[in-house]
Amino acid sequence: MSSQLTRRDWLRASGLMTAGLSLSRFAPAEAASTAEQAQSAFTNEFAFTTPPDMPKLRARLFANENPLGIAxxxxxxxxxxxxxxxxxxxxxxxxxxxxxxxxxxxxxxxxxxxxxxxxxxxxxxxxxxxxxxxxxxxxxxxxxxxxxxxxxxxxxxxxxxxxxxxxxxxxxxxxxxxxxxxxxxxxxxxxxxxxxxxxxxxxxxxxxxxxxxxxxxxxxxxxxxxxxxxxxxxxxxxxxxxxxxxxxxxxxxxxxxxxxxxxxxxxxxxxxxxxxxxxxxxxxxxxxxxxxxxxDKDWQNHCRAENAKARTYTTKALTDMGYEVIPSSANFILFPIRMKTKTFENQMFANGIGIQTREFSGQPYCRVSVGTMEEMVMFMDGFKKVVG
Ligand SMILES: Cc1ncc(COP(=O)(O)O)c(C=O)c1O
Missing domain, CATH: 3.40.640.10 (Type I PLP-dependent aspartate aminotransferase-like (Major domain))
Structure with missing residues (x-):
């Protein structure tokens, strides 16, 4: 796996493991720092065992979840x-x-x-x-x-x-x-x-x-x-x-x-x-x-349509700012950023916006899950603040 950053490497490189924030989809949104980590039974990830100690996230956009909940x-x-x-x-x-x-x-x-x-x-x-x-x-x-x-x-x-x-x-x-x-x-x-x-x-x-x-x-x-x-x-x-x-x-x-x-x-x-x-x-x-x-096909159609709406909004907003967004057919968007992954992540989290970053061939990227329209507006506000 030399050609790409593994999830674990990414967590470590991003400092989120040591800063106390796991982006594991099994960790709570406000999961935080601790030396006590229990290894998850069926993945390579870690679940935290002590209560969280970090600012509350306003938009949880790091795990490609359905923001509308279950039907x-x-x-x-x-x-x-x-x-x-x-x-x-x-x-x-x-x-x-x-x-x-x-x-x-x-x-x-x-x-x-x-x-x-x-x-x-x-x-x-x-x-x-x-x-x-x-x-x-x-x-x-x-x-x-x-x-x-x-x-x-x-x-x-x-x-x-x-x-x-x-x-x-x-x-x-x-x-x-x-x-x-x-x-x-x-x-x-x-x-x-x-x-x-x-x-x-x-x-x-x-x-x-x-x-x-x-x-x-x-x-x-x-x-x-x-x-x-x-x-x-x-x-x-x-x-x-x-x-x-x-x-x-x-x-x-x-x-x-x-x-x-x-x-x-x-x-x-x-x-x-x-x-x-x-x-x-x-x-x-x-x-x-x-x-x-x-x-429940109606619920699935509703979720798909809401996802497409919020994805289109975010793609356009980023493109309007001059970012090259990779056209997405899913519930997340990847685009290259102009900041170091760790700095970007920390600043987004400090603004209450949970996202993920990746680095491929030396290029840093942001991967943002598509949340509700309200969350994507929050994401864009936070993003504008962070990138200046
Ligand atoms: C591409 C891909 N495959 C598999 C999974 C595993 O999902 P789950 O175990 O929740 O079905 C994920 C989770 O995000 C994923 O992104």
Whole structure:
């Protein structure tokens, strides 16, 4: 992972770990300084164990969460499910898998539920790192899986992105050697927000997956307009070794409730399952809320539209100030800044605005999650103050 700053490196480099602020999505907004840190059970991140001690954030724009919360229908289902909290979830998995399978054009056996997609990512990292080998990916992408795989013995080969900050699929294809155990693609990509043309991605999978498993992290797929959304389930239905990772953390607002799933060949799911705590790690309350939220297309459309509105506003406001914003198809925006990452971050946080920064090839960037319109106005105000 030499070509990019890992999340942990970034936390350290940004001084937020020592300054006491973790941007882990598992830490509270006002999490703060302490030497006592407990390692999170299933990621490489740290959760803080002592109470926070820093200014309250007015806008929490660092974890790509849904600022509108969970659907009212999901909340109702969640409360109702508390009545059956004494029972193991059983049939309910089948109900959600049926719904998903119909929409994705796969069989329920092609689906494995999990408490968030991180579990799927970690299982794949553990499995494909075993015995060494290479995981092929791109620079400027989400690195949780990559860091974990590297920790357990895999080499990470990250190809540069295209000039417009997209995965360079021809370059990845040209670098498939016998040593490559898996290809990791994120679409839409985090942190660039860019998407790969669907036809190109599909053709890539059809050519590459017969040789090497292709893992596509689709955490932000729900921000596509439904009509444009890639339907890669058909690759799985055609028997290809493609693993799709999905999450309810984003448009459904389940980041804290924890629900995700993988779509893949049954054998692959069985393999990955062995590295997880099993589907029962998902609570009945989350599962029932997930079913309600999945059926609630109106809420999803509302969240998508609000996100697009606030994203357009922020993109325009930054562009008007002369910043080159990378066109985003997700719920966050990446753009190059003209200050050192640490200085910028500290000053934004001091103004009550939580964001993330990255540095790629010596260029500092800000990644701001798309919050409510009100939060984005606050972000722009804070940004103008900080950059002068
Ligand atoms: C690209 C990507 N994949 C996976 C995840 C993991 O999300 P979760 O474990 O909440 O499903 C995230 C979280 O932000 C992400 O950005």
């Amino acid at each position: 009212p229908s999901a909340k109702e289902a969640l409360i109702k499910a508390a009545d059956i909290g004494n029972r193991y979830a059983w049939m309910e998995f089948g109900q959600l898998k049926q719904l998903l399978a119909v929409d994705e054009g796969v069989k329920p056996e092609n689906i494995m539920m999990s408490p968030g997609s991180s579990d799927i990512l970690m299982a794949a990292a553990d499995h494909f790192a075993k015995g060494g080998g290479t995981i092929l990916t791109s620079t400027m992408t989400y690195d949780d899986l990559l860091q974990r795989a590297e920790k357990f013995g895999a080499k990470i080969k990250a190809m540069p992105m295209t000039k417009d900050f997209k995965f360079d699929l021809p370059a990845i294809k040209a670098n498939i050697t016998p040593d490559v155990k898996m290809v990791y693609i994120v679409n839409p990509n985090n942190p660039t927000g860019t998407i790969i043309p669907t036809a190109e991605l599909e053709a890539f999978c059809r050519e590459v997956a017969p040789k090497v498993p292709v893992f596509i992290d689709e955490a932000y797929i729900d921000f596509y307009e439904p009509a444009d959304r890639p339907k890669l389930g058909k690759l799985v239905a055609d028997g290809l070794n493609v693993i799709l990772a999905r999450t309810f953390s984003k448009i459904h607002g389940f980041a804290g409730l924890r629900l995700g799933y993988a779509i893949a060949q049954p054998d692959m799911l069985k393999t990955l399952h062995a590295y997880t705590n099993g589907e029962f790690a998902v609570s009945i309350t989350t599962l029932m809320a997930g079913i309600a939220s999945y059926k």
